[in-house]
Amino acid sequence: MKTNESSFPFGAVGSRWRLRLAVLIGVMVLCATQVEGAEPVYVVKSKDTLTSIARKHGVSVAALAARNGLQRDETIYVGQRLVIPKQSAAPSRSKPELPATVKQSINSAPVKPGRWRHIVIHHAAVRKATLKALDRYHREERHMENGLAYHFLIGNGNGLGDGVVAVGDRWKKQLDGGHLASAAQNKTAIGICLIGNFEESRPTEKQLEALEALTRALMSRCKLSVSAVKTHQQINVVSTRCPGKYFPTKSFLNRLK
Numbered sequence: 001m002k003t004n005e006s007s008f009p010f011g012a013v014g015s016r017w018r019l020r021l022a023v024l025i026g027v028m029v030l031c032a033t034q035v036e037g038a039e040p041v042y043v044v045k046s047k048d049t050l051t052s053i054a055r056k057h058g059v060s061v062a063a064l065a066a067r068n069g070l071q072r073d074e075t076i077y078v079g080q081r082l083v084i085p086k087q088s089a090a091p092s093r094s095k096p097e098l099p100a101t102v103k104q105s106i107n108s109a110p111v112k113p114g115r116w117r118h119i120v121i122h123h124a125a126v127r128k129a130t131l132k133a134l135d136r137y138h139r140e141e142r143h144m145e146n147g148l149a150y151h152f153l154i155g156n157g158n159g160l161g162d163g164v165v166a167v168g169d170r171w172k173k174q175l176d177g178g179h180l181a182s183a184a185q186n187k188t189a190i191g192i193c194l195i196g197n198f199e200e201s202r203p204t205e206k207q208l209e210a211l212e213a214l215t216r217a218l219m220s221r222c223k224l225s226v227s228a229v230k231t232h233q234q235i236n237v238v239s240t241r242c243p244g245k246y247f248p249t250k251s252f253l254n255r256l257k
């Protein structure tokens, strides 16, 4: 019996689709990450570990292992297909970045090894301020010859832009701080001041992001761990409310971990 496309249209279309499907599958196999249903599938490559794959996709190792019925320390093999679980309701937050000019100021300062032991957070206790105004105040009213008592300021949009990091001379020249009651602590503590009065209101989200980015950069530059980061209240030898009751100390320190 003579067969042709016109007499068997469905069979002919079917074989063409099968061919296209085979090509499509071939292409998909070449891709490292494919989407299967709602969740992407990752094909394990040489040198991959569960941890590296989890990190790459922004999921926890525990969630990745559980989704694939694996133990956290189980060995995986090249070509193994792993389903990447959907992230939980709270998506992993990307780390805030500092502007290149601030990074440059941090990295180009002549930091001596072991010079700094703490990073201390303050509020200005005023709603509005600029670097120039605080510098003049510390120089003229507080009689500090090196001016601005802090190494860094972070603006709130009143005087200095919201989330803007201003680098003080004490950082650029690697001078002692003037922000703590103890002279000994001022020798080893970097001071960061957020403009605003956090006895009245919270810092802005941009300030907290800038503070996180700045603190991370300083921890890295000065080889310090999270335990070196303190609020003024936590480190001062004299009782103080700084940086104010609305400064979110606990959640901020958790961000750094």
Ligand SMILES: [Zn+2]
Pocket: 121, 122, 123, 232, 242, 243
């Ligand atoms: Zn303070």
